[in-house]
Amino acid sequence: MGLAYAERQPVIAAGDYDLRPVRPSDAGLMTLFTSDLRVAQATSSIPHPLPPGTTEAFIERCMAESRIEDAWAIDGTRADCGELMGVISLTRLDIGQAEIGYWVAPVFWNSGVASAAVSALVAANPLGCRTIFATVQQDNPASARVLTNSGFAYLGDAECYCLARGYTVPTWTYSRKLD
DSSP states (O other): OHHHHHSHHHHHHHEEEEEEEOOOOHHHHHHHHHHHHHHHSSSOOOSSSSOHHHHHHHHHHHHHTTTTEEEEEOOOOGGTTOSEEEEEEEEEEEEEEEEEEEEEEETTTTTHHHHHHHHHHHHHHOOOOOOEEEEEEOOHHHHHHHHHHHOOEEEEEEEEEETTTEEEEEEEEEEEEEE
């Protein structure tokens, strides 16, 4: 499972960082960072408190042959920032379409890490998408700026259920057309 997974999912250079496939050894730092309420509440899918085994199950799903989501660790080793700064992923939606999602550990907020990761992943377009969609919560304008700075266009308002908050939150939806 692991070798085939690593061969199918490329390592992508993102400025001073690398986007590399998530691996089981990421579980400790990933659990530490996603256990932070601020990180969980900025996503729709991370519960808080984080139940035991959640991170390991996520990594297993992302490494499965039949996965619908490819996830990359934002690895800052080359910049002496540690081997896990956050995670970025593409979830297959339909032929030629995917949704991008990402989170960055709070210690790296406002450092350009998310912008570098999103721009690099979109430029690499490893799934050969024609369109990439994204959704951000309306109380997270920094994430919206990351998307617009990476060429995403605003589509409209929507809402999604946030596991960490336990209720539906208003969101902004974006898309990026690719050649």
